[in-house]
Amino acid sequence: MENNEAIGIFDSGIGGTSIWSAIHELLPNEKTIYLADSKNAPYGQKTKEEIIVLSMKNTEFLLNMNCKLIVVACNTATTNAIQELRSKYDVPFIGIEPAIKPAVLHSKTQIIGVLATQGTLSSTLFNKTTEKYQDTKIIEQVGNGLVQLIESGQINSPEMTQLLNSYLKPMIEANIDYLVLGCSHYPYLIPQIKAILPNHIQIIDSGEAVAKQTQKLLSETIGFNSSTKSETVFYTNTDSSVLKQILGNKYKVQEKEF
Template sequence: MNKQPIGIFDSGVGGLCVLKQIRERLPYESITYFADSGNCPYGSKAEDEALDLARKNIEFLLELNCKLIVIACNTVTAVAIDCFRSEYKVPFIGMEPALKPAALQTRSKKIGILATENTLNGRLFKQTFDKYAHGLEVFIQPGHGLVELVETGGQNSEKACNLLKEYLLPMMEKGVDTIVLGCTHYPFLKEMIQTVTKNSVTIVEPADAVAAQTKRILVQYELISMAGNDPQFQFYTTGKKTMAQKILFDTIDSPYGLEFIEI
């Protein structure tokens, strides 16, 4: 049994959708979450800058004795996960757009992908696309401005609605029946996406698959906490504490042993 925490980081609060699924699958694990909201978004930054910011996040989590790190950011996974796996000894879990389940679910064989620019330009996405997109029509759309709206609590705003109409309605006209959310912030827009698309599409996100992989790796490396462990939860943010707290408590009910720290 290993009582050290799982480390999770994202450019902001988007990774809370991953945290939620990890808590459900691994209720006895302590978790340390780092939201780099002060430097958000990562998706439009130069790769070197995104990599440097991610490395600082990793070093911070390692100083807090994390036993495994979940990169709850598609952008960082796309540009740097292979590099980090070679640099550090702890296991890493990354994110990638959920093309495989989307390919299995679509009936029209037409899929839309909403993601950040860096995710769409990354090697990992291209590999996944080449592997699972055969026989499909795939419509790709960068989600400019969506991350910033989620970070400020504007996921249900008129601006969010207008942006989603701009991004998604052209896909709908092409006959898309499945939309892949390729950024951890985007599930916070799920209700608005359903409104814009009139509940006519299947929305696919990878958070549950990431949680399942986290459990598999913990078991494989004999790092899992056993039943009876008293889990603790630390939340660090480089952004505004009040906004992060609101989003956190809207996402997760009664976090155990919560320690909330603005840095």
């Protein structure tokens, strides 16, 4: 089965490039279009209604580019808007939510930590997920300020280190053995997080799982790109310098109002 249209991916900024990277690594022949809605980042502090409106705007941008599949590379948009997107648009959607299940299944202390945005942690979908695991203590921490620092290129700043310490130390003291990263921006903080966490605490993010689900959907119903051309284009509605910095200037980045 073949389908030479692009996979569309959107996030409330540059964080979803961690998801894009996992998809691109697994499916290097696929065309991809990435949409960074950095102007409206972070989604985690917006109302459910605002998140739905922004997610629809992003979806329509990607549908105008004839995308065959849309990956919602944002935990907050997935947990707050994906049901509305699926009911409104006739295109397959893949969402991303905190990978609590593998953490719970492998935890020996039965205590795990989840670092996520307020929008994700307060969502109905997240709460439905956590209700399934009554035997595990789930420590939730809102990562206030982390997305803003990443979006402004301050990943390795003293402010970032200070915030991460304040968020992670109580989890370490509570004896977690797994930390779930519940925001697609946060994988860019893994080196710093590892410097704070003891070696026995495992970190889980959702990139690989989303990439595998994308591959499965293409294989079963949508079709793979059969052309020799696999182009990737990144769009952002703010200054592109931080996005280029993260991508390493290897890809085409366009500033576009949307």
